[in-house]
Structures are given as C-alpha cells and as structure tokens.
Amino acid sequence: MWCTSCALAVEGTVARHAGVESVSVHYPSATLWIAGEPRAIALETLAPRIKRLGYRLTALEPTSDTHARLEQESRYLSLRLAVGALFGMWTMLASIVIYAGALPDPTLERVLAWISGAFSLPVITFAGWPFYLAGWRTLRARRPGMDVLVSLGVLAAVGVSLGLLLRGSAEVYFDTAVMLIVLLLGGRLVETLCRHRGLKALDVLPSAAEEASVWRGEAWQTCALADIRPGERIRLTAGEPIPLDGVLETSAWVDTASLTGESLPRYVAASEEVYAGCRLSRAESTLVVTQAVGSRRLDQLREQMRHYQAQKGELQKLADRFAAWLSPAALAVGLATFPVALLLGLGVEEALVRALSVLVVACPCAVGLAVPLASLAGSGRLLQQGIALRDPAALERLAQVRTIAFDKTGTLTQGKPRLVRWQAREGGDKIAVKALARIAPCSTHPLAQALARWAEREAPTQAFEPEQIDDVPGQGVKVRLDGETLWLGSRAFLAHANIEVPAEAEQEDHAEASEVLLADAQGFLAGFYLFDTPYADTAQSLGALATAGYWVAMISGDRPGAVFAVADAVGLARSACYAERTPEAKARLLEGLPAPTLFVGDGVNDALSLAAADVGMAPANASPAAREGAAAHLLVPGIARLPQALRDARAARRVMVQNLVLSALYNTLALGLVIVMAIPPLVAVLAMVASSLSVTLNAARLAWREPPEEAVGEHSLSEDGTRVAQR
Numbered sequence: 001m002w003c004t005s006c007a008l009a010v011e012g013t014v015a016r017h018a019g020v021e022s023v024s025v026h027y028p029s030a031t032l033w034i035a036g037e038p039r040a041i042a043l044e045t046l047a048p049r050i051k052r053l054g055y056r057l058t059a060l061e062p063t064s065d066t067h068a069r070l071e072q073e074s075r076y077l078s079l080r081l082a083v084g085a086l087f088g089m090w091t092m093l094a095s096i097v098i099y100a101g102a103l104p105d106p107t108l109e110r111v112l113a114w115i116s117g118a119f120s121l122p123v124i125t126f127a128g129w130p131f132y133l134a135g136w137r138t139l140r141a142r143r144p145g146m147d148v149l150v151s152l153g154v155l156a157a158v159g160v161s162l163g164l165l166l167r168g169s170a171e172v173y174f175d176t177a178v179m180l181i182v183l184l185l186g187g188r189l190v191e192t193l194c195r196h197r198g199l200k201a202l203d204v205l206p207s208a209a210e211e212a213s214v215w216r217g218e219a220w221q222t223c224a225l226a227d228i229r230p231g232e233r234i235r236l237t238a239g240e241p242i243p244l245d246g247v248l249e250t251s252a253w254v255d256t257a258s259l260t261g262e263s264l265p266r267y268v269a270a271s272e273e274v275y276a277g278c279r280l281s282r283a284e285s286t287l288v289v290t291q292a293v294g295s296r297r298l299d300q301l302r303e304q305m306r307h308y309q310a311q312k313g314e315l316q317k318l319a320d321r322f323a324a325w326l327s328p329a330a331l332a333v334g335l336a337t338f339p340v341a342l343l344l345g346l347g348v349e350e351a352l353v354r355a356l357s358v359l360v361v362a363c364p365c366a367v368g369l370a371v372p373l374a375s376l377a378g379s380g381r382l383l384q385q386g387i388a389l390r391d392p393a394a395l396e397r398l399a400q401v402r403t404i405a406f407d408k409t410g411t412l413t414q415g416k417p418r419l420v421r422w423q424a425r426e427g428g429d430k431i432a433v434k435a436l437a438r439i440a441p442c443s444t445h446p447l448a449q450a451l452a453r454w455a456e457r458e459a460p461t462q463a464f465e466p467e468q469i470d471d472v473p474g475q476g477v478k479v480r481l482d483g484e485t486l487w488l489g490s491r492a493f494l495a496h497a498n499i500e501v502p503a504e505a506e507q508e509d510h511a512e513a514s515e516v517l518l519a520d521a522q523g524f525l526a527g528f529y530l531f532d533t534p535y536a537d538t539a540q541s542l543g544a545l546a547t548a549g550y551w552v553a554m555i556s557g558d559r560p561g562a563v564f565a566v567a568d569a570v571g572l573a574r575s576a577c578y579a580e581r582t583p584e585a586k587a588r589l590l591e592g593l594p595a596p597t598l599f600v601g602d603g604v605n606d607a608l609s610l611a612a613a614d615v616g617m618a619p620a621n622a623s624p625a626a627r628e629g630a631a632a633h634l635l636v637p638g639i640a641r642l643p644q645a646l647r648d649a650r651a652a653r654r655v656m657v658q659n660l661v662l663s664a665l666y667n668t669l670a671l672g673l674v675i676v677m678a679i680p681p682l683v684a685v686l687a688m689v690a691s692s693l694s695v696t697l698n699a700a701r702l703a704w705r706e707p708p709e710e711a712v713g714e715h716s717l718s719e720d721g722t723r724v725a726q727r
Contacts, residue, residue: 005145084127088178095175109170245291377702378652386636399653407601408556417530424526432526535638587612
C-alpha cells in the first residue's frame with residue numbers, strides 16, 4: 001500500500017463484501033483485521049477482490065519479512081526521490097531564472113520554459129507514477145483519497161503550463177508539479193522510516209533457535225523446532241536461548257532478561273514452567289515441552305501485538321471519518337473553483353491557477369498520518385517498558401485511567417508464599433500431609449501450589465487421577481478420589497460446605513498470614529498459614545502512582561490480616577484495601593470506583609475483574625485465563641514498569657490529539673483561505689508538505705525518544721546461589 005488512502009480503499013472494498021461484520025486495515029503495519037462468516041473472510045475469498053484493485057493479500061508475514069518489505073519500500077522511494085531531485089533541480093532553476101526576469105528576451109524565456117518542462121518529464125512520469133497508480137486504485141474502490149488530489153494537482157499544473165506555452169506565455173507551473181512530487185516523496189520516505197522504527201518494537205521480543213536436541217529412540221537427535229511436539233524432552237545448554245515453553249526436570253537459575261527485562265537471574269524449581277526466549281544461567285538441564293512452535297508464549301505475544309497494531313482506537317476512527325469526507329469535499333471544491341472564478345470575472349489563467357491551488361492544498365496527507373504513526377510509536381514504547389498490548393483501544397484508555405486496582409497474591413507480591421506455620425487435628429499430622437499432597441495440585445491458586453510443593457517434599461505421592469474436581473476460583477477446591485472427598489480453601493469455603501473449624505485453628509499471632517484450611521469426611525483436618533513477600537520495588541512504584549494523581553487500591557480474596565500486612569509493607573493505606581472479596585464482589589467494587597479503571601490481576605478468580613475494568617492487565621506470572629481476558633500483559637514480574645508505561649501512554653495520546661487537531665485545523669483553514677484569496681500553487685505545495693512532515697516528526701518524537709535510564713549492571717551468582725550485582 002502506498003498511503004492511508006490505499007488502506008481506506010482496501011477497507012471499503014472488503015467491507016462491502018457480504019458476510020463481513022467488521023474490517024480494519026492498518027496502513028503503518030500493512031495488516032488487515034477482519035471478522036465475519038468463516039467463508040466470507042477466508043483468504044482465498046478475499047484475495048481475488050483485493051487483487052482486482054491492484055494489491056496483494058497474503059497470510060500474516062513474519063516480523064523478519066516485515067522489516068525486509070519496509071527496507072525494500074525505502075529503497076524504492078529513495079530511487080524515485082533521487083530521480084525527482086536530480087531532474088527537478090533543473091526545472092526549479094529554470095523557473096527561478098524566468099521568475100527573476102534575468103533573461104533580456106521573451107523568446108529566450110519561452111525556450112527556457114520548454115526546457116523546464118522537458119526536465120520535469122522524468123519527475124512527472126517515473127517519480128510520480130506511484131501517486132497516479134494509487135489514485136486510480138482508490139477511484140476504482142469508490143474511495144477517492146489524497147492520491148487522487150495529488151494526481152489531479154500534478155496533471156493540472158502540467159496541463160495549465162502546456163496551455164500557456166502554446167499561447168506564447170512563459171509563466172509556467174512545471175515547478176509546482178515537480179515540487180509536489182519531490183516533497184511528497186520525501187515525506188513518504190520519512191514516514192516509512194518512522195514505520196520501520198515503530199515496528200522494530202517487536203524485536204524487543206527475543207527469537208529462539210530453529211533447532212533443538214530432542215530425546216528420540218534412546219538417543220539425542222537434532223530436530224527442527226516445528227517437528228517437536230508437547231510431551232517430548234529436549235536438552236538445554238547453559239547460555240543458549242530456551243527454544244520452547246516447558247517444564248524443567250531439574251531446578252536451575254534462569255535468565256529471563258530477554259523476555260521480561262529482569263536484570264537478575266531467577267531460581268526456577270523442578271516442575272516449574274519456563275518460556276522460550278529465556279536462558280539457563282548455569283548448568284545444563286532438560287525440559288519437557290508443553291507448547292509447540294506457534295503456541296509458545298513468545299508467539300502469542302507477537303500475535304497479540306500484531307493483532308493490536310491491525311486495529312484502530314477511537315482517535316484513529318475519528319481521523320479516518322474526517323479524511324473520508326475531506327478528500328471528496330476537497331475534490332468537489334477544487335473542480336467547482338474554476339467555473340465559480342470565471343463567474344466572478346477572473347481570467348481563464350487565474351481561474352485555473354486558483355483551482356490548482358485548491359487541489360494541492362486540500363490533500364489530507366496530515367490527517368491520514370496523524371494518529372496511526374503516533375499509535376504505532378506509543379505501543380512500541382510500551383513494549384520497551386515491558387507491557388504488550390492486545391486491545392487496540394488499550395493505549396488510549398491507559399492514558400485516561402484514574403483508578404488503578406491490584407490483586408495481592410502474585411501481583412504486588414511474588415506469588416511464592418512460604419509456609420510459616422501449620423497445625424492439624426489431634427493425631428492427624430501424617431494424614432494431613434498426605435491428603436494435602438493429593439488435593440493441592442488440583443488447584444491453580446498460588447497458595448495451593450506453594451502447599452503442593454511443600455507437601456511433595458514432605459510426603460511424595462504416586463500419580464493419581466481424581467474422580468471429580470470442583471474448583472471455586474478464589475475460594476477453594478473440592479476433590480473426590482479413591483472414594484474419599486477432600487476440601488482445601490478458605491474458612492468461608494469450608495463453612496459453605498458445613499464444615500466446622502475449631503476456634504483454636506484461628507491464631508492471632510498469624511493473623512497477618514494467609515490461611516488455607518484442609519478438611520476430609522471427618523471434618524477439619526489441618527490449617528496452614530503462609531506469608532508472601534512483596535516485590536522489592538512495589539512500595540516505590542505505588543508511591544509513584546499516587547504522586548502522579550492516581551487513586552490506588554488493593555482488592556483481594558485473602559483475609560484482612562494478610563491484606564493489611566502487605567498494605568503496611570508497601571505503604572498503601574488500609575482504607576484503600578479490600579479483603580475477602582469474591583470474584584463477583586471484586587468486579588462490582590471496580591464498577592463503583594472512579595472511572596476509567598485499570599485492574600492488574602493474575603488468577604482465574606481475577607478474570608471477571610479484568611473484564612469489568614476499562615483496562616485489564618495481566619502480570620508476568622498470570623494464569624492462562626487471566627492472560628486471555630486482559631487487554632495488556634506485563635512481561636516483567638512486579639509493577640516497576642507501570643508508572644513509566646502510563647506516562648508513555650499519556651504522551652502517545654497527547655501526540656495523537658495534537659496531530660489530529662493540527663491536521664484538521666490546517667486542512668479546514670487552508671482550504672478556506674485558498675478559496676477566498678489567490679495563493680501561488682508553489683506556496684500551497686510547501687504548506688501541504690509542511691503539515692504532513694509536522695505530524696510525522698511529532699509522532700517520531702515518541703519512537704526516537706530514548707527510554708529512561710535504569711540502574712543496569714552485570715550480575716552473577718555466588719557459589720551459594722546468592723545474587724551479586726557488579727557495577
């Protein structure tokens with residue numbers, strides 16, 4: 001596609017196809033997002049329709065192909081710009097000599113005018129060809145855009161000049177046609193470089209190797225990643241990127257910097273999941289694959305970013321609506337200017353020049369570029385901060401957020417609770433540990449998973465198959481196995497099952513710990529008390545958000561003692577903390593907070609709140625359900641990157657609004673001005689190009705601005721596994 005008008009033409013053509021519900025063509029990333037009936041939106045159905053317009057529709061290209069395509073476009077533009085600048089220079093020089101009256105004889109002026117026209121031919125034909133082609137395509141699609149106006153402006157300038165030459169006049173406008181083409185080509189080249197820079201945000205996500213060593217036939221074999229399936233074992237080498245998502249068979253230190261930006265390696269225990277793109281810091285290990293190529297977290301993040309870039313937010317839709325009526329309106333005004341000027345008593349030559357100026361100055365280049373380039377640059381900035389967007393409107397909504405609510409466990413805290421105390425009914429110690437080892441793995445809650453790891457160390461169990469699992473998100477789990485029923489969850493969960501908990505199970509000295517209760521058919525069996533440590537940077541991040549004017553809250557399903565303990569540790573007022581909230585209560589509470597709201601949560605019990613909030617955000621260790629329901633993903637554990645990301649979102653929206661307002665004002669005022677007074681076509685060209693470059697460079701400020709400096713150093717591990725930072 002050549003410009004935003006091409007995108008609107010393709011969009012309009014596809015939208016008219018029966019069975020299409022919604023379609024969005026995003027010019028900066030050259031992608032199309034479509035929803036509708038399966039047969040209507042199939043590639044083989046749409047590709048022929050697009051081909052008739054002169055475009056090619058294919059499956060989504062890899063990121064590497066996107067870079068290659070943009071580099072090819074840059075070379076294509078550079079060649080045409082070089083030809084235009086070389087020959088256009090002589091056209092301009094001849095025009096300047098004529099305008100200055102430097103020649104003594106009018107005959108020499110006419111000869112020089114013909115020479116000026118001759119030098120303009122390569123510019124008008126070769127350099128300007130893409131404008132004519134795109135203009136014809138948009139006309140065929142019944143969506144005439146800026147390329148139609150540019151083409152008419154160039155052809156009108158040439159036509160008026162030839163008419164004047166044939167009448168014996170040397171006052172030609174070949175320089176107007178040349179300047180229009182050359183300056184627009186220059187603007188397109190700058191715009192392409194900005195698009196390339198914006199799409200390079202996807203390079204922040206690492207790339208894994210193409211092959212891996214897999215255990216097959218009692219031996220290690222090197223196979224292509226695409227041939228490796230879930231359940232197979234692959235060998236990992238220290239320092240090399242992990243190629244596939246999976247579960248480690250042995251504990252290891254894992255460097256997650258390439259995926260999450262963490263500067264320090266993280267200890268990952270055996271049976272814990274790691275993701276493609278991370279690296280082993282020390283010894284070799286083996287991994288049981290859980291996700292094949294295409295389903296890895298890395299692939300999903302890339303897909304989500306491309307999905308986001310293909311759609312449009314409210315400001316982009318507003319800009320498209322403005323550009324959609326501006327081009328036909330400008331075309332109608334330009335064509336009407338000539339007869340109206342004649343009726344007002346102007347001469348034919350002056351009427352033609354006035355109409356030419358209207359066509360040139362009305363090109364909506366700036367309107368088309370106002371929002372998409374800023375949106376692309378803004379989403380790239382957020383990805384550099386460790387936040388991936390999967391909703392097109394999330395960037396704009398993040399910039400308007402007033403309230404930020406956090407879940408506790410796994411969001412503000414590390415999600416790795418440690419058991420500080422436990423007690424069982426009389427004589428039930430061993431029974432409790434064995435029962436816990438069997439029921440805890442059936443829940444995905446962080447507290448249950450921590451208890452499962454502890455119980456496995458205390459009482460290893462054989463693999464078993466539960467007969468029935470009833471998991472109540474945020475409350476607990478009921479499991480039936482081998483004819484026995486077990487309950488694990490909160491005090492309220494057991495009370496709902498009519499299980500009485502003895503008073504001595506509630507200890508004041510552990511009121512700050514999270515409580516998990518276990519019961520069997522005989523009633524209460526054991527109580528477990530765990531404490532989860534907040535991330536080291538949580539207090540600083542929450543302070544920064546409060547200073548920035550956000551209303552910050554914590555909403556948790558845990559007991560008040562545990563919630564308030566974390567609140568005190570991170571400097572959050574207890575009045576802004578809400579404990580013992582069910583998933584439904586969390587969502588209702590969010591709806592009552594000052595909107596727009598941002599909710600950050602990681603568990604299955606947070607899925608409803610993520611949907612209820614204006615923007616839902618899933619942290620790095622979130623459950624699949626939370627990731628699916630979130631509009632944005634934190635790639636880095638903790639919330640340290642959130643304050644800067646919100647500042648970047650506000651900056652991106654400011655640039656969008658600035659560009660949209662400036663471009664709209666320019667086109668409206670310039671069009672009105674050129675109608676009521678005579679403006680030379682060359683001045684109209686310069687004004688139009690200046691407006692396009694202004695919005696492009698304004699958006700480029702976001703893409704080229706350096707990220708804030710962070711304390712980054714080299715890190716290593718001591719012999720005992722202690723993390724050591726070296727400056």
